[in-house]
Amino acid sequence: MDGTVLIADDDRTIRTVLTQAFTRAGCRVHATSSLITLKRWVEEGKGDLVISDVMMPDGNGIEMLPEIHNERPGMPVIVISAQNTILTAVKATEARAFDYLPKPFDLPDLMTRASQALETKRRLPKKAAFQHSQTDSLPLVGRAENMQDLYRLIARVMNSDLPAVIEGESGTGKSLIARTVHALSDRRDQPLIVATVEDFATSERAKAIFDQAQKGTVVIEDVTEFDLAAQGRLVRILESDQDEPTALLVTSQDSLGRYVDEGDFRQDLYFRLTGIVLNVPPLRERVEDVPLLVDYFLGEVERENGAVKSISPEAMQALRAFDWPGNVRQLAFTVRRLTLTASDSQIGLEHVEEVLLSNGRRRSVGGGGSEEKLSESVNRHLTRYFHLHDGDLPPVGVYQRILREVEKPLIEIALDATAGNQAKCAELLGINRNTLRKKITELDILVTRRRKLM
Numbered sequence: 001m002d003g004t005v006l007i008a009d010d011d012r013t014i015r016t017v018l019t020q021a022f023t024r025a026g027c028r029v030h031a032t033s034s035l036i037t038l039k040r041w042v043e044e045g046k047g048d049l050v051i052s053d054v055m056m057p058d059g060n061g062i063e064m065l066p067e068i069h070n071e072r073p074g075m076p077v078i079v080i081s082a083q084n085t086i087l088t089a090v091k092a093t094e095a096r097a098f099d100y101l102p103k104p105f106d107l108p109d110l111m112t113r114a115s116q117a118l119e120t121k122r123r124l125p126k127k128a129a130f131q132h133s134q135t136d137s138l139p140l141v142g143r144a145e146n147m148q149d150l151y152r153l154i155a156r157v158m159n160s161d162l163p164a165v166i167e168g169e170s171g172t173g174k175s176l177i178a179r180t181v182h183a184l185s186d187r188r189d190q191p192l193i194v195a196t197v198e199d200f201a202t203s204e205r206a207k208a209i210f211d212q213a214q215k216g217t218v219v220i221e222d223v224t225e226f227d228l229a230a231q232g233r234l235v236r237i238l239e240s241d242q243d244e245p246t247a248l249l250v251t252s253q254d255s256l257g258r259y260v261d262e263g264d265f266r267q268d269l270y271f272r273l274t275g276i277v278l279n280v281p282p283l284r285e286r287v288e289d290v291p292l293l294v295d296y297f298l299g300e301v302e303r304e305n306g307a308v309k310s311i312s313p314e315a316m317q318a319l320r321a322f323d324w325p326g327n328v329r330q331l332a333f334t335v336r337r338l339t340l341t342a343s344d345s346q347i348g349l350e351h352v353e354e355v356l357l358s359n360g361r362r363r364s365v366g367g368g369g370s371e372e373k374l375s376e377s378v379n380r381h382l383t384r385y386f387h388l389h390d391g392d393l394p395p396v397g398v399y400q401r402i403l404r405e406v407e408k409p410l411i412e413i414a415l416d417a418t419a420g421n422q423a424k425c426a427e428l429l430g431i432n433r434n435t436l437r438k439k440i441t442e443l444d445i446l447v448t449r450r451r452k453l454m
Helices: 012-024 035-043 065-071 086-094 107-119 145-157 174-184 203-213 228-239 256-261 267-273 287-305 313-321 327-341 349-358 374-387 398-417 422-429 433-442
Strands: 004-008 028-032 049-053 077-081 099-102 164-167 192-195 217-220 247-252 276-279
Touching (some): 004 012, 004 035, 012 028, 012 107, 028 035, 065 077, 077 086, 077 107, 099 145, 145 174, 174 192, 174 217, 192 203, 203 228, 256 267, 287 313, 287 327, 327 349, 398 422, 398 433, 422 433
Parallel strands (some): 004 049, 077 099, 164 247, 164 276
């Protein structure tokens, strides 16, 4: 690696580590804790690469980027920041940073990106100046690598004319991300129209959705709930010459490709929608973000009703160890419930175990517990079943009879948990909706739709 690297960070340890790393790599290094000094170096023509923190004692590193680009066009700047939010990533991209890394960063990864920056004189197209919006309060926080990758991708594609699919499990924040993409894009001053399957019941209603959006954004939630007729209406709209170019974002709880393979989703619509795919990771794949999210939700509760609560290290570890089938939404509800049920000012491990186990989880979040596993219960039941035949074998067809005994209560309980919503029930069970409908008929299950009481 060859070149001169300018480092600006008010953390002496970071300056020392980066200086040593780049020096060993063969670079010349100038390091400072002042943006004023960094600006002077740039004006003097020093440096081939800038690595700058955002929050500095004498200013904001991102806000200084336009000055660097005006003074030294083509000078690559890598932004590093402890503010691990999507807004930081977007601001860095808007300011034409070469790259953005959250703290704590992986040193080999930073060195690789720095090498790429030194080898190329990348010129990003100038975009509309970023305007502050209500997205500052959005809980899209996370320093996990997969979330940072998502932030960078959003920053790159938010002004694209291609439709985008936002895929992720229930509770990961797909609709929130869709609204954020609109709020951060050049279309932010245009209408944002959110549509569901009911809005595509007729061609006239479907067309009206896009007419209302004009040059704005249409967000279609749970596009996999569309039957083939509704999918056809959407295809015809996308094929038509619309008077106004409208951005289209759709959300899905599973890969659209799987629905195509199973014959539940039109292939031509699939190809039209998947120009861009944004995968939202489940919370269990970004557990290092649990403390950040817990702090955020505790702060929300404090702002709303003044309740100041802290959480013990053991309780936080238990929250990190949980698998969170309901993802961020479930974590938010859990934190709010903990602030109500914990009588002390500090939420302890016992409070966390009580709340999570009361939700029907069959494992101890604290690492202990003596609850019987499902496999143990099934083993005990089947052993008794075989013993009932006094040494003879049961009638043939045991496999299907046992599966039926398990399937029916499983589906009934899942339907009750999802308030009779078959689409959500199928997603919860991890099966196709047509398969669920077939099972309901075969097992003679009564389905009652109702509003879910929270």
